[in-house]
Amino acid sequence: MAGPAKDTKITQEQVALTPAEMAKDLLVTFLLALAILGPLVGLRTTSGSGTLILEYRPLWAFGMVAAVVAVRLLSLLYGMGKMAAQGRAAPQTAALATAKAKTAIDWGKFLAPTLLVLAVALPFIAMLFPQMERRIVDLGILVLTYVMLGWGLNVVVGLAGLLDLGYVAFYAVGAYSYGLLATRYFPAWFGEGILPWAFFVTLPIAGILAALWGMILGFPVLRLRGDYLAIVTLAFGEIIRIVLINWMDFTGGPNGVSGIPRPSFFGLPFDDSPGGFAATFGLSPKPIQRIVFLYYVILVLALITNYVTMKLRKLPIGRAWEALREDEIACRSLGINTTNTKLTAFAIGAMFAGFAGSFFATRQGFISPESFNFLESATILAIVVLGGLGSQIGVVAAAVVIVGFFEVFREMNFLKAILPEGFDPVQLRMLAVGLAMVLIMRWKPRGLVTSRDPTVYLKEKKAVSADLVGEGHG
Amino acid sequence: MSTFPLNPLLRVEHLTMRFGGLVAINDLSFQAGRNDITALIGPNGAGKTTVFNCITGFYKPTEGMITLSHDDGGDFMLERMDDFRIARTAKVARTFQNIRLFSGMTVLENLMVAQHNTLMKASGFTLGGIFNAPGYKAAHRDAVDKARHWLETISLIDRADDPAGELPYGDQRRLEIARAMCTNPRLLCLDEPAAGLNPRESDLLNRLLLSIKNDHKIAILLIEHDMSVVMGISDHIVVLDYGQKIAQGTPDEVRNNHAVIRAYLGVEESEEDTVAEVEAIVEEAVHQPIEREQGAAPLGNEDLPVMTTGAVRSTARTAAKTATPARKPAARKTKPVAKKSARPVARKAARKTAKKGGRT
Numbered sequence: 001m002a003g004p005a006k007d008t009k010i011t012q013e014q015v016a017l018t019p020a021e022m023a024k025d026l027l028v029t030f031l032l033a034l035a036i037l038g039p040l041v042g043l044r045t046t047s048g049s050g051t052l053i054l055e056y057r058p059l060w061a062f063g064m065v066a067a068v069v070a071v072r073l074l075s076l077l078y079g080m081g082k083m084a085a086q087g088r089a090a091p092q093t094a095a096l097a098t099a100k101a102k103t104a105i106d107w108g109k110f111l112a113p114t115l116l117v118l119a120v121a122l123p124f125i126a127m128l129f130p131q132m133e134r135r136i137v138d139l140g141i142l143v144l145t146y147v148m149l150g151w152g153l154n155v156v157v158g159l160a161g162l163l164d165l166g167y168v169a170f171y172a173v174g175a176y177s178y179g180l181l182a183t184r185y186f187p188a189w190f191g192e193g194i195l196p197w198a199f200f201v202t203l204p205i206a207g208i209l210a211a212l213w214g215m216i217l218g219f220p221v222l223r224l225r226g227d228y229l230a231i232v233t234l235a236f237g238e239i240i241r242i243v244l245i246n247w248m249d250f251t252g253g254p255n256g257v258s259g260i261p262r263p264s265f266f267g268l269p270f271d272d273s274p275g276g277f278a279a280t281f282g283l284s285p286k287p288i289q290r291i292v293f294l295y296y297v298i299l300v301l302a303l304i305t306n307y308v309t310m311k312l313r314k315l316p317i318g319r320a321w322e323a324l325r326e327d328e329i330a331c332r333s334l335g336i337n338t339t340n341t342k343l344t345a346f347a348i349g350a351m352f353a354g355f356a357g358s359f360f361a362t363r364q365g366f367i368s369p370e371s372f373n374f375l376e377s378a379t380i381l382a383i384v385v386l387g388g389l390g391s392q393i394g395v396v397a398a399a400v401v402i403v404g405f406f407e408v409f410r411e412m413n414f415l416k417a418i419l420p421e422g423f424d425p426v427q428l429r430m431l432a433v434g435l436a437m438v439l440i441m442r443w444k445p446r447g448l449v450t451s452r453d454p455t456v457y458l459k460e461k462k463a464v465s466a467d468l469v470g471e472g473h474g
Numbered sequence: 475m476s477t478f479p480l481n482p483l484l485r486v487e488h489l490t491m492r493f494g495g496l497v498a499i500n501d502l503s504f505q506a507g508r509n510d511i512t513a514l515i516g517p518n519g520a521g522k523t524t525v526f527n528c529i530t531g532f533y534k535p536t537e538g539m540i541t542l543s544h545d546d547g548g549d550f551m552l553e554r555m556d557d558f559r560i561a562r563t564a565k566v567a568r569t570f571q572n573i574r575l576f577s578g579m580t581v582l583e584n585l586m587v588a589q590h591n592t593l594m595k596a597s598g599f600t601l602g603g604i605f606n607a608p609g610y611k612a613a614h615r616d617a618v619d620k621a622r623h624w625l626e627t628i629s630l631i632d633r634a635d636d637p638a639g640e641l642p643y644g645d646q647r648r649l650e651i652a653r654a655m656c657t658n659p660r661l662l663c664l665d666e667p668a669a670g671l672n673p674r675e676s677d678l679l680n681r682l683l684l685s686i687k688n689d690h691k692i693a694i695l696l697i698e699h700d701m702s703v704v705m706g707i708s709d710h711i712v713v714l715d716y717g718q719k720i721a722q723g724t725p726d727e728v729r730n731n732h733a734v735i736r737a738y739l740g741v742e743e744s745e746e747d748t749v750a751e752v753e754a755i756v757e758e759a760v761h762q763p764i765e766r767e768q769g770a771a772p773l774g775n776e777d778l779p780v781m782t783t784g785a786v787r788s789t790a791r792t793a794a795k796t797a798t799p800a801r802k803p804a805a806r807k808t809k810p811v812a813k814k815s816a817r818p819v820a821r822k823a824a825r826k827t828a829k830k831g832g833r834t
Contacts, residue, residue, distance in 0.1 A: 308604070311604055312604070315593075315597055315604070316586075316589075316590050316593035316594045316597055317594065317597075319579075319583060319586055319587050319590070320587065320590050320594075322576070322578075322579060322583075323576050323579065323587040323590075325578075326576035326577065326578055326579060327574050327575075327576055329532075329570075329574060330570070330574040330575070330576065331558075331587075332532075332557045332558045332561070333530065333532075333557070333558075333561055333567070333568050333570070333574075333654075334558075334561055334567075334587060334588050334590060334653070334654075334657055335558050335559075335561035335562035335590065335591050335657055336558060336587075336590050336591070337558050337562075338558065452578060452579075454579070454580045454582075454583055454635065455583060455586075456580075456582055456583060456586055456618065457580065457582065457634075457635045458582055458618070458622065458631075458634040458635055459634070459635060460635050461635065462580075462635050462636065464578055464579070464580065464637040465637070468577050468578045468637045468639040468640065469577075469578030470576075470577070470578050
């Protein structure tokens with residue numbers, strides 16, 4: 001409660017920023033930028049005739065310093081304008097913050113159906129750009145996969161407040177369940193006839209197996225809290241990957257599993273055979289048809305994940321998850337078995353990862369342990385955290401920003417024309433993603449969507465401001 | 475001193491809790507009557523909250539038995555049960571000294587979480603709930619009605635949809651009690667419910683507690699420092715000091731009990747020891763334990779009342795706060811002078827009561 005009052009005070013002080021103070025600020029900025037950029041940009045070593053030659057680039061250095069100072073000036077002017085506007089307004093209170101959060105929810109209500117319509121229509125929109133169609137739908141599939149993984153992890157991290165750094169392990173369990181069952185066991189057990197159906201048969205099995213692994217991991221681990229839980233889940237993720245690499249007989253080791261059957265349109269294969277999808281519907285067979293089908297499969301899977309999660313949130317189990325995140329001791333004093341509650345969160349999160357893994361295997365047709373390294377876990381966790389813990393729509397936004405940015409940068413060849421010689425946009429994409437993360441964390445430290453929607457209400461649904469919502473501590 | 479209630483709801487027998495070398499509760503026995511308000515009072519660090527944590531299963535007692543017997547004959551040995559099972563099956567609810575609400579959830583949600591076990595069963599452990607089973611919908615409505623009833627009782631119905639963390643302090647205290655009541659308890663344990671309340675709020679609290687006792691027929695075990703609450707509503711008071719019971723009885727009996735007065739206020743004007751006497755006692759207090767330490771008598775053995783003379787006990791109090799058994803002589807000497815005059819008398823009183831009634 002002390003926060004807003006303090007902010008107001010600062011506001012009033014900063015409104016009265018004199019030109020002299022501003023000049024001082026800019027001078028400091030200039031000196032700092034010069035100190036950092038001067039040696040880094042202004043001096044360059046080139047190897048000529050066997051020795052290193054120091055090359056001076058004052059124009060480059062001063063150009064960049066000037067740019068930094070200009071940005072600082074603009075931000076000062078912008079900040080002053082904004083603060084002046086705020087200073088005139090009544091002092092901010094927690095109630096106002098909640099009111100603000102409320103408008104955000106209304107906006108979110110409008111946003112979600114728009115996004116849904118957009119998602120459903122995407123393959124048709126892509127058709128308008130024939131040369132990029134495949135690329136757009138592929139990107140859509142990738143983003144949706146991460147949205148689904150983000151939603152699954154959101155159950156564990158966002159709702160139950162358990163930091164899981166090894167989420168990709170369950171993704172791997174799902175992928176290998178499908179890969180191994182469909183290539184090795186199903187043909188032996190049921191004959192080749194099962195293969196067009198393999199994906200739909202394996203999907204629930206993969207989910208169950210991943211949930212089982214979630215529980216196997218959960219039992220010993222969930223007594224740990226906070227950092228310790230994070231480290232053990234991280235280790236578990238690595239153990240799964242290393243077992244996959246080393247268990248040659250079963251998993252194929254680093255060679256992975258190849259020849260995984262592609263999904264069929266409920267029994268109709270996507271090929272030019274007379275019994276295929278295209279022939280049955282009187283279309284000309286095109287490879288894009290399978291991609292579009294895959295797109296809708298992952299869309300449906302993601303929507304199921306979202307629906308189940310939202311439903312669970314409103315059930316006693318979901319409320320217990322959130323209560324656990326808020327205060328574990330209070331939960332125990334109310335007779336909630338916290339171990340079981342954590343375990344269900346872990347298992348359900350893992351189950352969705354298993355579904356997504358199964359989809360990943362059928363989409364790629366080939367899986368290897370390389371696909372399930374720690375970077376994947378980190379990316380999914382980053383999506384959840386940037387989106388705002390516990391927020392479903394935030395996860396979508398963050399997945400689009402992180403995964404979308406990452407992939408779009410591969411295609412930005414036109415940037416080469418703008419950028420100076422030797423600057424490759426493909427190499428800048430890590431930098432751009434990092435910058436995006438820093439900016440989001442700077443302006444939205446609690447993630448993109450920072451309010452919590454109550455699960456039950458008497459008269460009026462008021463969003464809870466994120467300042468009050470706990471982050472969980474394992 | 476009054477006798478124990480005839481048909482007690484809660485029996486605490488020979489409860490001892492040690493943290494390493496520190497004895498937080500030493501051989502404590504008391505009972506809480508069915509449909510009584512029993513208050514547990516004592517100076518800071520007397521071990522009251524530790525008793526609560528033992529009863530509600532957050533600590534496992536070192537020794538002793540805690541039995542809760544329901545009206546319908548069910549007996550529960552609380553010292554052997556997990557904390558959440560005590561709340562779920564033995565039906566003991568508690569509040570906390572530092573309020574522990576789910577501050578990011580709304581007031582109504584807090585009360586819904588309290589009914590978790592009932593709702594879980596009704597939702598068929600979530601499976602029925604996902605498919606909107608009619609049984610679950612009815613249970614959900616009942617739960618909301620119950621929450622509404624309690625919100626009306628504590629007059630927070632208008633704030634039902636606000637986050638619990640935004641409520642004023644006094645409202646948070648009452649909400650925590652309402653949340654505990656939503657678990658359908660047989661015994662309600664309140665840890666300093668009046669702490670930080672103004673006189674008007676503590677009057678409201680008194681009325682709430684009396685209504686819980688009279689209208690809902692639920693026994694209350696209460697830790698409290700606010701004497702207007704304790705004396706106003708308690709049927710039975712147990713006084714602790716240094717982990718031992720120094721007195722018990724009705725409010726009137728306790729109010730006039732010398733041991734209690736000494737424990738709280740130190741020595742009375744009329745029987746004040748001369749400075750020399752006090753100094754002699756302090757000397758004894760400071761030196762005796764040193765000899766005892768060399769004599770290898772472990773802390774917490776049979777003759778603890780004699781051993782824990784004032785000076786050592788205040789060290790024990792410091793130790794209780796830092797959770798280390800600090801027994802350095804230097805720590806004893808830094809004792810404030812004001813305490814010196816009070817403590818030895820309290821020690822004598824403790825010794826007297828320990829001999830008289832501390833051990834049953």
